[in-house]
Amino acid sequence: AQSVTQLGSHVSVSEGALVLLRCNYSSSVPPYLFWYVQYPNQGLQLLLKYTSAATLVKGINGFEAEFKKSETSFHLTKPSAHMSDAAEYFCAVSEGGTSGTYKYIFGTGTRLKVLA
Amino acid sequence: EPEVTQTPSHQVTQMGQEVILRCVPISNHLYFYWYRQILGQKVEFLVSFYNNEISEKSEIFDDQFSVERPDGSNFTLKIRSTKLEDSAMYFCASSGSPGAEQYFGPGTRLTVT
Numbered sequence: 001a002q003s004v005t006q007l008g009s010h011v012s013v014s015e016g017a018l019v020l021l022r023c024n025y026s027s028s029v030p031p032y033l034f035w036y037v038q039y040p041n042q043g044l045q046l047l048l049k050y051t052s053a054a055t056l057v058k059g060i061n062g063f064e065a066e067f068k069k070s071e072t073s074f075h076l077t078k079p080s081a082h083m084s085d086a087a088e089y090f091c092a093v094s095e096g097g098t099s100g101t102y103k104y105i106f107g108t109g110t111r112l113k114v115l116a
Numbered sequence: 117e118p119e120v121t122q123t124p125s126h127q128v129t130q131m132g133q134e135v136i137l138r139c140v141p142i143s144n145h146l147y148f149y150w151y152r153q154i155l156g157q158k159v160e161f162l163v164s165f166y167n168n169e170i171s172e173k174s175e176i177f178d179d180q181f182s183v184e185r186p187d188g189s190n191f192t193l194k195i196r197s198t199k200l201e202d203s204a205m206y207f208c209a210s211s212g213s214p215g216a217e218q219y220f221g222p223g224t225r226l227t228v229t
Binding site: 046090094100109 | 147149151157158159160161164166171172174207211214215217218219220221222223
């Protein structure tokens, strides 16, 4: 079974500083990878996805992620943090089943705090 | 922009009671999912549904749980006899094809007392 590891359950950065949220996956086949953001008391919003096209994926709100097969990583970055980026971020890998449908395996999440 | 909707946003129920959580997926989507998130924990897969039947279910999805698509728009999750440990946020999701991104609803917070 596939798995996702997010290092750092809490990350704090200063406003304007680089944001780096780490995600490592384990998969025996080329994965589909996703980053979702969850604002307080809200649902999950897709930030970006990797589906085996370009290894550098750009998403919404200035976020991007780079797929590195050799490191089995899909880290999320943003050059300059904004106060509105404070949220919880989830990395997920899509796992196919025998039925042909796919389910997400989520990481444990990283709560990002942005300091003024 | 089309979105997944869920009702109610918050449900409080007593242990042993039945609850039905409702979802309206995006209209042209064919694949439907339920996930749950216990407070402070990660989001966990419960069940996937396609072509009017369950495609896959997790170990969490035991006989107390069932899903149904009673009409062309709603997708429901029923918990027959709720337990305290069923307290969680339940997310519905839908996708247009098997490997495509899943669109999540805002969730239903279920509190079992």
